[in-house]
Amino acid sequence: MTEKGDARCEICYRNEAVGGGSFRTNVENNMVKSFSRVGEVIQSTQADGSCEEVNLEYWDFRFSNYCNFKCRTCNPSYSTSWLEDAKAMGQYIPDQGGWKNNSEGRVKLIESYADKVKEIYFAGGEPLIMEEHLKVLNLLKDKKRFDVKLRYNSNLSTLNFKGNDFVNDFWKQFKDVVISGSLDAVGEKSEYIRSGTNWTQLDRNIRRLVDGKFNLNFNITVSSLNVFYLDEIVEYFISVGHIKPNKHEPHRSYGFIYNVVHFPEFYRVEHMPDAAKKFCYNKLKTYEESFQKRFEVKYTLFDEVFNALNAKSNPAMFEDFKLYTIQLDKLRAESVSKTLPELSQFFD
């Protein structure tokens, strides 16, 4: 509102600096334009941020951190499944924020605004396995509010919950459903990086959403774990029909975005040894060139990633990354050298 930067927005600024979009720019470019009352709300907001009349048109509720995955780049603040591993690793366990779940109060609040709402964003944890998410969908269905836009951030591990099939029982009736799936790798690499993944099931769910012509896009969290394998994800998107590159497109099709990891810092791709960065750059560049030739397109695929790779490295961080990866391997009976050999060759 004041047009001044804020230190709390650091992650968005960092994503924008390497040439990617951010939650902040998404809100500015899409959301602000779609709400008619923005000017009115700004006018009625006091200098301390308070506002007397709140007509909630856009809801962004994280009901809890309940999640069935324990992705390597995540932590217990966002996923309940991380708790045991975090304890075993002697990590700090937060006792507030995600752990306190006032879901009943939030559902009641939502009920009282159910006639005003225009758009709801569900994230988590994993929203599709949350009771509260189902309650909200039933509430909207009962009120025949199929005009409400639904947006999701999901790991897409399941499309069913408590006997309800989200596709058939809900989403097909709503006018606008936007699903952002998280995908950091393909096959067993996905199962290793995003622990909890059953690749066969995930692949089936993705194909179902693609075939159902849902408005589907993907967030790829780019870290030292998966940066070597981003070409495999693009190839997977082509194989399931999620992206269809063609020579008339001026830009990369909007089927996926990169979230380059900034924290924990040791996961940043910039901290890899020079030899690893070079190996990775060459692999992705070779793929990009063959992609351009194959589909006769001029646009590039990995600019944000190359920018991140070019940033100054801190070798001590890569040492921390190795230790952390090996420690998690032991705890989870997994093996980086078996699953990610292109990466582990730089561990010696």
Ligand code: SF4
């Ligand atoms: S699915 Fe999302 S919330 Fe769950 S562990 Fe992975 S990154 Fe964290």
